Amino acid sequence: MATYHLRAKVIQRSAGQSAVKSAAYRHGVRLWDERLGRAFRYRKPDLRHSEILAPEGAADWVFSRRELWNRAEAAERRINSVPAREIEISLPRELSADARIELVRGYVREQFVARGMVADIAIHAPLGADGVEQPHAHVMLTMRRLDPSTPTGFAKTKAREWNENPVIEAALREAKNAYRQNETPELAAQVDALDKQRNIHVWREAWATHVNSALAEARVAARVDHRTLEAQGIRRQAEPHLGLARHIERSYGFLKERVANWLAVVKRNELYRAFAPYERRDPAKFTRDVAAIRSFTDELMNQWRRRPRPARPDRQEPPSNEVSHEW
Structure with a gap:
């Protein structure tokens, strides 16, 4: 049965993270981190596919994983910078390996690369708890537009709209303030409609659409749904991710x-x-x-094992093989 999972997170320096280290780990390769002055090397035997997608006309260095993420790190100056974002998505078991790759490519090109981001894709297929492959993808995304006029190759300012559409963000903030002052069904519906237009919800809905299209093309009856269980009318709690x-x-x-x-x-x-x-x-x-102590304890244990055990009143004695004679 196809399952839905999409989680977005960021690579944060303040948490001791590095975009170079994260890329090395997800792709199971050795990468030198110029900022930290050290190499990171990992093995990922469950890696099934590795690929970098970039906007049209991107320079050759963009397709070098070492160059890409070292330049992304160099473009950041603050100690609490966020050099990369990651999207983690589960892939349907019902699809073939090639179909999964095409599914991820189509989704990433439409939602991220088309907006100017560079995407570094790693598809894994480790064994799940049931002993069957659990395919999923990690998509690392750049936080700045490409700019060949800068030393790093990235724009001097971040593309803040990639975090959130400023128009939607302002409208949602205003609607929430209005709802706090007057909790009406109309304002609640307005908040809900604007919230659905936030980037994370757009990405989640788009992923469900892409997955269902791929399942339909493969003539698989299963479908996924990005909505909450409550919105789907399912009366049970969501199981936490272990x-x-x-x-x-x-x-x-x-x-x-x-x-x-x-x-x-x-x-x-x-x-x-x-x-x-x-x-x-x-x-x-x-x-x-x-x-002497060992002999004493051994004898004590033997006596305890040979002790007579009273019959339990609620327990039937097994039938005896002895023959009883009455004279």
């Missing part, structure tokens, strides 16, 4: 056993340290005493 917690859940049994073994060793070592002075004082006597 991410790393899902792997922790699967490894809980292994971790529990390892921790139990570790605790046993720690306690045993504590006993060794506690008895060390007695062992140094008279090793032979210490060995005899330990053997």
Whole structure:
């Protein structure tokens, strides 16, 4: 069954992140970060496709991952800068690998590249919790327009409209203020209509449209819906995204056993340290005493195992094979 997932986030310097490091991780390659003066190298065996899409007429350096993200970092001066945005999307299992690539390309070209952004696409297909591939894509996006007249190749100012349309943002702010003063159904509808025009909601709806078109073209009956469960009329709560917690859940049994073994060793070592002075004082006597204690505890456990056990009143005794004779 096709599932819907789209999440947008930013790469932030204030959070210790780097666009170069993020690109190296998502594509499983080695990249040198000129700003940090170090290399980042990762392995991604589940990587299925890697590609850079750029506006028409882009310079050759744009299609070099190292050049692209180092220049994007160089264009930023502030310690809390945001050199890149990332869109994370799930891909339908029902589609072939080639169909997934074309789906992502079409969506990215329409929603991002057509507006002037450079998009760095990485498609992964790791195994999901059910043992089946879980295909998804990471799309890293530039935050500035290309400008060949600058040293970095990026414009000196950011394209703020890529964050949010200023006209929609101002109208939404005004509508929300009006609704706070007078909570009427008409103003609520106006706020909702304007909110749907925000970039994130436009991107979400467009992704659902592209996915459903690809599913229809592949003659797959499944469809996805970008709306909330409440808007769809489904009476259940949305399940939270587990991410790393899902792997922790699967490894809980292994971790529990390892921790139990570790605790046993720690306690045993504590006993060794506690008895060390007695062992140094008279090793032979210490060995005899330990053997006597071990023999005593073993005998105690054997007696406990051989103890008579009263029959439980609510438990039927098994049939006996003995033959009873009456004289």
